[in-house]
Amino acid sequence: MANETAFDASRKARTSYASQIMRLAGVADARIERAFAQVVREAFLPPPPWTAISMGAALVTRDLADIYDNVLVAIDPERGINNGEPALHAAWFDAVSPQPGESVIQVGAGTGYYTAILALLVEPGGHVEAFEYEADLAAQAKRNLRDYSNVTVHAGSAFGRVLPSADIVYVNAGVLAPDTEWLRALNPGGRLIFPWQPHKGWGPAVLVRRQAAGLSARSLMNVGFISCSGTTETISVRHLPTEADLAAIRSLWTRAERAPDASAVAVYEQVWFSSEEV
Template sequence: MNNTTTGTSPEALRASMVAHVKQAGHARNQAVEEALSEIPRHRFVPAATAEDAYANKAVITKRAEDGSALSCASVPTVVAMQLDQLDVQPGNRVLEIGAGTGYNAALLARLTGPGGEVTTVDIDDEVTFGAREALDGNGFPDVRVIARDGSLGAQEHAPYDRIILTVGAFDLPPAWWSQLAPGGRLVVPLRWRGQTRSVAFVREGDRLRSDSVQLCGFVPMIGQDSELSGHLDSDGLVTLYWDGDQDISLDRLDRILATPKTAAWSGVTVGNSEPFDGVWLRMTGTEPGTCRIAADPAAVEAGLATPAIPSRSPALVEKDSLAYFTFRRLDDGGKQRSELGAIGHGPTGDELAERLSDQIRAWGSARTADPVITAYPADTPDEQIGSAHIVDKRHSRLVVSLPVVQGAS
């Protein structure tokens, strides 16, 4: 199917897309801006209109039977954000996990230039076939396209100066570590404690250390998810999600939302457009019971559970008690602001709510502080890591380091 438009040329739409990306604070690297300006995104998603191809939204190219997305062209601002994080240099050898439409591989080929190499891997034969056709048809025959489980990488073309994932990952398999050159960069949408961040890691010996962490959302990698879930009420309106290494049991939380609730308010306020996702990130590095809660609209309307963002908000679980992140609107002389806080349930729900509010206050005093995520191989002993809060996965161990600032904002 050919792209159609409503009268605006693809070139003008592409220029508008790049302008929007720049306004959002991405494509800071001039080479990234030039690549976005030159590569015809609409030709990699021919079933979409040109307007949709260049809009700031994902273009879904394959869905599962239940309607969930299996493959897509990512949101342009997210594409640019990750390319900024990756910092591709001319002549680099680049591995991409998640071939998608081939568009991102074309951008990578433009960035690395004729002296570099790009290999893209995807587990889905249909996806790699489409990516191969699109790359060949748009002048990128030298990009390697391999149908394979992305967790295996592509050892035959390693080592890589840069590795990028355009699918969500729950863990860091050994192949990615071994195939990344010393000093190389790995950009991965990594999921832990219910939230996903695009983390730009630099390989430092036997560990990976971040220098950029950005909020994001991606189609999950097939076969890697180790997240558990269960309902907190008999009607299935409120769901808790947690990681396999956490000491969380639904049996101990039976009918928890039917117990009296206690609110703890932090004194920290935000405006309508101010992000507060940093609270969740901070919690992952300080509270081992950090997880995710999701409430259906019916649960929110009934007051059963009122998390700040109903579909995904941080929660804190300890034994038979629970607290979750919430907010309340304030009348501030016509200014629209909200105070952040927590609601607790269970025998120690009030204590958990206060601890969650403490995290909000710590974040409120250092809202722009950059966290550092350090990843170690799974067999690294505790004493070598030296942290009280370690997120354990099958192949890796994570530590989230954040500055500790006293006081509230």
């Protein structure tokens, strides 16, 4: 009876939480709301007490209501690893619009909470290839996602490796520049979303789409993510891009396909951002 009561409390909390997250994110997609309502967040967290973090303030709690809110929840405070802000991810899901039957590569699965939501959004017929660099987190994610038959968890970096083709590449860690293998993996019409962080600890989320003429790119909201492990990219411009530069991007190119020109906003070893439309 106690377990049934706890399950009912969780289900009730999730229903209210999902509605709240949609309002905060400005998202109207009922499929995304249902996915947030379905996935049990506490199943992907350490045992209570939990540390919920909002606006820099931390709350240590055993109350389910406190984690079914738009808060980060600590996974490993020493490494700065958290279960991320739900409204941000709801907005990202809306931006990349996962559809039934599509394939997703997730970079930085953590313990698998947002992997589970992605897995629901591509059902039926879709699949998620989830990569997690930290071996202990990858092991936890595999356990947590064992009932999700359309998810494969890989223990290792998704940076600098050949990847399967995908309709969506969803990156949960900040990078100085996107990996060219993420770009090569995109199917026609494919979408990549990642935190571009040329400045330490912050920068815009960038939405990239593979179009017939090339890769379009748009800056979305500013975000701050833990840095992606295993990256090697270094900046080759003499100064960091300004906030105006970050907002001005309209396309993304590999240097192998097109040399940087006067439209370049930021140039890296393998890729560069342009202010020109594709």
